[in-house]
Amino acid sequence: MQKERAKYQPKLPKALRAAGVKVELGAPSEPATDKEEIKKLFPNTYGQPVAKIVEGDGTLNSAPLKVGVVLSGGQAPGGHNVIAGLFDALKAANKDSKLYGFLKGPGGVIKGKYKELTAEIIEPYRNTGGFDMIMSGRDKIEKPEDLAACKKNFEDMGLDGIVIIGGDDSNTNAAVLAEYLKAEGSKTVVIGAPKTIDGDMKNERIEASFGFDTACKTYSELIGNICRDATSAVKYWHFIRLMGRAASHVALECALQAHPNVTLVSEEVQAKGTTLGEIVDYIVDVIAKRSEAGKNYGILIVPEGLPEFISDIKAMIDELSAILGKDEEYIRDLPDHSERVQYLSGQLSDHSARVYSSLPVDIQEVLLRRDSHGNVPLSQVETERLLIDLVSDKIRLMQAHGGSKVKFTPLSHFFGYEGRCAAPTNFDADYCYSLGHAAAQLVRANLTGYTVNVQNLTKSSDEWVAGGVPVTMMLNMEVRKGKPAPVIKKALVELDGNPFKKFAANRESWALEDKYVFPGPIQYFGPSEVCDAPTMTLALEKSAMSNE
Ligand code: FBP
Numbered sequence: 001m002q003k004e005r006a007k008y009q010p011k012l013p014k015a016l017r018a019a020g021v022k023v024e025l026g027a028p029s030e031p032a033t034d035k036e037e038i039k040k041l042f043p044n045t046y047g048q049p050v051a052k053i054v055e056g057d058g059t060l061n062s063a064p065l066k067v068g069v070v071l072s073g074g075q076a077p078g079g080h081n082v083i084a085g086l087f088d089a090l091k092a093a094n095k096d097s098k099l100y101g102f103l104k105g106p107g108g109v110i111k112g113k114y115k116e117l118t119a120e121i122i123e124p125y126r127n128t129g130g131f132d133m134i135m136s137g138r139d140k141i142e143k144p145e146d147l148a149a150c151k152k153n154f155e156d157m158g159l160d161g162i163v164i165i166g167g168d169d170s171n172t173n174a175a176v177l178a179e180y181l182k183a184e185g186s187k188t189v190v191i192g193a194p195k196t197i198d199g200d201m202k203n204e205r206i207e208a209s210f211g212f213d214t215a216c217k218t219y220s221e222l223i224g225n226i227c228r229d230a231t232s233a234v235k236y237w238h239f240i241r242l243m244g245r246a247a248s249h250v251a252l253e254c255a256l257q258a259h260p261n262v263t264l265v266s267e268e269v270q271a272k273g274t275t276l277g278e279i280v281d282y283i284v285d286v287i288a289k290r291s292e293a294g295k296n297y298g299i300l301i302v303p304e305g306l307p308e309f310i311s312d313i314k315a316m317i318d319e320l321s322a323i324l325g326k327d328e329e330y331i332r333d334l335p336d337h338s339e340r341v342q343y344l345s346g347q348l349s350d351h352s353a354r355v356y357s358s359l360p361v362d363i364q365e366v367l368l369r370r371d372s373h374g375n376v377p378l379s380q381v382e383t384e385r386l387l388i389d390l391v392s393d394k395i396r397l398m399q400a401h402g403g404s405k406v407k408f409t410p411l412s413h414f415f416g417y418e419g420r421c422a423a424p425t426n427f428d429a430d431y432c433y434s435l436g437h438a439a440a441q442l443v444r445a446n447l448t449g450y451t452v453n454v455q456n457l458t459k460s461s462d463e464w465v466a467g468g469v470p471v472t473m474m475l476n477m478e479v480r481k482g483k484p485a486p487v488i489k490k491a492l493v494e495l496d497g498n499p500f501k502k503f504a505a506n507r508e509s510w511a512l513e514d515k516y517v518f519p520g521p522i523q524y525f526g527p528s529e530v531c532d533a534p535t536m537t538l539a540l541e542k543s544a545m546s547n548e
Contacts, residue, residue, distance in 0.1 A: 013465065023051050027049060048470040062093045085434060151180070168490055191452055198246075213427045214427075216419070226299060227517075240301050247491065252265060261510060264302050268495060275311070307363075449472065453469050458538060
């Protein structure tokens, strides 16, 4: 399978296959909010026009170029194809162009650690998952000395452009670097590519982040298998936490694919102000109703971001972030966790201090960590176990008081790393290869501070339209590490969007009846309707809703 898959030739949109391409520029752009602050922070790259790549007359710069590429943040299937597309398009324009891969993420850019990516190096990675060709990392190019180091490295290498393959935070970082380089008169342009399995880097012009398709299909296969096991063994409740950071896109897509009995959607919890106690009541209610029908088994999906959307936990996390923003080192240096809890109890509001101390110690510890972008490392918060504990307590209480006969034998799972490096689906393989190709054209057009995009993704790849979105257009101001900062707005699940509406219209019957779907493994060979289909999320977002 690996050998056959290596031969797959990713499909490109018509315009990118043309002998000559042209980059058309539209009207000046602006962000939806916080215009003045963003303009002040990005005086050199603010207001740039949206770019579209069309068939052209071959007059686009075809001088040999030196381009760098870096993979930033969590792995997402298809990253290698972005690099392959970039390489192929650069070489097609001029065989003397060179591509350099920075090693281990943005840290490699700062330290100037890179290797030239030749055809021989790239070949075995075509259509493979993972980021192992050049590895990834979560460093942030932010401090003045880091920006200056990048500029010097680029000058030493004679780099014309760098492509940063990353999520919302890394694309924000790309904008900061682009602005800095332009202000300093550097010739190196910066282009971002939308990567993340979380699916939260999307907007009007970016229809999907790459990797979401493959990761969700991998998790959906596993969930379907568990549904089949549950209906065979008829004795377990499976509580499955799914990766995806704050947004519930991954959980919602998997719910649409496999129809598990209960799926919690963080955005709905937040909108309704649902408390942890109410979530537990809802789960117990479904378990009890299924038990009455003789079904002491079921499947529950919880998105990893849930804790941040439960109002009192969210308020407590925000207070913790503000405290960590000023006292992180002091707190970290305290001799043990009980001293940290004692110190924080004095700093947090009474309510937040009570919420914090009510959580298990392992969760308390994780909530004190932040990654380089100020995010809580949610993949380490075992919410599925917390829910199992709380649901078990409530069922025990019901049994003690009312003689309830509900049987509850839970098992917990966490699916995240299992899907991040899967071999990309045809969709991700084609999409990523197109993103790489298009990124090369944006560099050739000397554009900087753009995220490469490909639109029309539910149509055949022939009709896809590639281009670039100015990053400043996607920015808004948010509080990070206790301070306002410009960031790309994360796309959360929209409760009035078709994917959620379809889920909401069906969830009652999915809860009580066994309407499981078993999607099975990703299909790489076979009919296009099976092999090239986009996610249900994308299909529903782009089409009129059907309840079938
Ligand atoms: P990105 O936002 O960098 O794409 O990361 C995605 C992700 O897989 C999240 O879903 C998850 O919470 C996080 O990475 C895990 O981080 P780490 O790789 O550091 O364990």
